[in-house]
Amino acid sequence: MPERAERKALEKGLNTLNENMATMAELSELAIRKAVDGLSRGDRATAEEVFTLDQELYGLQEEIEGTCVDLLALHAPVARDLRTITTSLKITTDLDRIGRYAKDIAEMSLQFPEGPPPGLSDLAKIPQMAEHTIRMVDTVIRAFVRRDADSVRNILEVDDEVDRLNDEVFAEIVGHMEAGRLAIVAGARYVLVARHLERIADHAVNIGMRVVYMVSGETLPRIRAADRAKRPPG
């Protein structure tokens, strides 16, 4: 059992870790919101803000990693403390990757200097997919901050909807390009945007599953959608 003074030092380190994790989570969600907003408005300034956020996220990730390594090395944590630290180490990578995808989406805005090309307004599925993805990220971040495993137990099923939308976006874009309503270059970029959103949702799934582990110690099985469909309900 850690001594009282040691427990205090561990507690202090865990508080710092939790604060930085909450900040990083909020910044990564903000980065996606701004990236999607910037893309729909073709706004260069918003894209620049996303680049800054991405830098911030990278810096926070390094700081969090350092804190985790210190806590592991100095306090040999166990049980909930151990799960919090190892989960933070893993989640921080997911949050950083979310920031990187937000940056990639923001860079797309700069590919259309005159604003979004004609066609985006017709691509109703991309904003829908973006909204769904952002909601997923928001849900897992809330779950992490509130230590609420129950709200994310179904995260794999929630992700199925993003995967389905991704397929529809692809079909929609190809349809527009074939009909000549959307330039090939613009269409290809939108396919990439959808791909980035789909990857962001995958990182949200990782976070959700790790939150379940952090809170309950339980490791959820990662079952593919096709296999899940074959299982009996319940």
Next chain:
Amino acid sequence: MTSKLTADGLSAWYGPKKAIEDISLAFEEHAATAIIGPSGCGKSTLIRCLNRMHETLPKTRVEGKVLLDGEDVYEQDAVAVRRRIGMVFQKANPFPTMSVYDNVAAGLRLNGTRDRKVLDRAVKGSLVKAALWDEVKDSLGKPGVGLSGGQQQRLCIARALAVEPEVLLMDEPCSALDPIATAKIEDLIFDLKKEYTVVIVTHNMQQAARVSDSTAFLYLGRLIEVGGTRELFEHPREELTEKYITGRFG
């Protein structure tokens, strides 16, 4: 895995004071089981009941059963039980007037073995098993108390092994040792558990995590939780265990 040793509804008293209460716990064969818990929780009392050492103190009493290979040790000869269930104590306690050789041979001599060749073989075998042979093979005639603390503890382990026990009880065997000597004992426990059933009482949580396959948590004389060591330290079932191992007690 099969249970070599089982405490079944075990309670023990010092005079009117009940030290452990209704403990049922199985110790797997060829595995190490760690017993953890705060001071005074009954860890040492529990293992002293397993080889009938508890009753050697005045005004003590035991209820319940301890089954060794299914037979209750309290219905057998106590000395024979202690031969089958050896013990290593917190503080290394080599016999102060005896040489290294005689320390290891003491148990066998007490049992009537006089044949020098048999003794030589047993002493060497036990010192090899206790990972001490290479360090003392040229000084077997020197006093056991002249060895370092870590070596003395391994000498005591060799002494316990010489009578060929089936179970080895260790009561905080590293608490008086530095990290290097501790690491040697921990390495030794890894080897010993292949051949023996090891039960180790420890205050050192990391040590329990490192060397044991199962861990039991005792509190106020009761068994709160027992499980695989990894599970217990990663996600204990009981809130009390969680509080103790993370230092949130009190």
